[in-house]
Amino acid sequence: MKYLKYLFALSCLGLFLWACASNPVKKNTEKEEPVVIANDSLEYEIIIIDVGFNYYLNAVAQPPGYYSQKYLENQNRIMVANWNYRVGNPQQYNPNLYWNTIEYFPNIDYGYEVNYKLFNYFIFAQNKYKINLRGNRPNRIN
Secondary structure, three states: OHHHHHHHHHHHHHHHHHHHOOOOOOOOOOOOOOEEEEEHHHOEEEEEOOOOHHHHHHHHOOOOOOOOHHHHHHHHHHHHHHHHHHHOOOOOOOOOOOOOOOOOOOOOOOOHHHHHHHHHHHHHHHHHHOOOOOOOOOOOOO
16 A cells, blocks of 8 residues: 555656646747838838837737827827937937937828838837837837
8 A cells, every 4th residue: 555655646746747847948040020111202211120020010019090190190200309319318328229310300291101110119119128208108018
């Protein structure tokens, strides 16, 4: 009887250890393609190479058409101004994050796609880098 108790305890321990074993981590070998925001008629182009933005744009962001172009333009004006302010103040803000200015002029119609992708990049960056470009921290992801 004592033998059966030890065998049962050993079997339970083996089963427990087997169940707790971790699965091997699969490495993602695919390179993420940069997102290009372009308006050919205005000869305007932004290339976003931030890892994770493709996924965010396709899976997390609100779909195109959810926001009006006017809303996107207004939000982009605010966030571009804050971004460019931070580029100009490398002592106060991380120069590795804010290293390029964005030329965004309110009197130019960049089109819906440019405004949509630029807006979503700013929301993505706010969440990824824990920054605030709108003066408030949104409760939602976007």
